[in-house]
Amino acid sequence: MTLTMAMVTVDSTDPGPLAAWWAEQLGGSIVEENDGWFYVVESPKLLMAFQKVDDPTPGKNRVHLDLLAPDLDAEVERLKKAGAEPVDEHAMGDFRWVILADPQQNVFCVAAAGSH
Known part of the structure; x- marks a missing residue:
């Protein structure tokens, strides 16, 4: 099963x-x-x-969304204009992702599509 x-x-x-x-x-x-x-x-x-x-729920989310965008920088800017707040940004080699929080402070990540 x-x-x-x-x-x-x-x-x-x-x-x-x-x-x-x-x-x-x-x-x-x-x-x-x-x-x-x-x-x-x-x-x-x-x-x-x-x-x-x-x-x-107090503290950091234990589950979060990982989303992909064809143009990471443009999508992050669009999300910020829509009310998301930047939290952090990371890179591992060619793979880069941005951590954001939605309007109720739920954390999610956005990475460039095809970069991993």
Whole structure:
């Protein structure tokens, strides 16, 4: 028996705006909303959910998104203009990635497509 990934779920004290932000960034849309508690975002290659919690998880996320962009620098600039905050940048040889935080401080990484 094997597992199949269904979706990535993000906890949030205010999931609606965060779901809308990620839907826009991923070129997707909110396809389900359950009384303000659970939102499902569908994009061409990823299914994400945003669920309401009473308290945000303290400390650094233990799970994060790794995203690819055809033009890393242009995509990072677009994300910053959309409300993402830069956290850090790294390189290992030719492989370079940027760590950002979404509007609710969930950390994610963006790397150049084809660089790894």
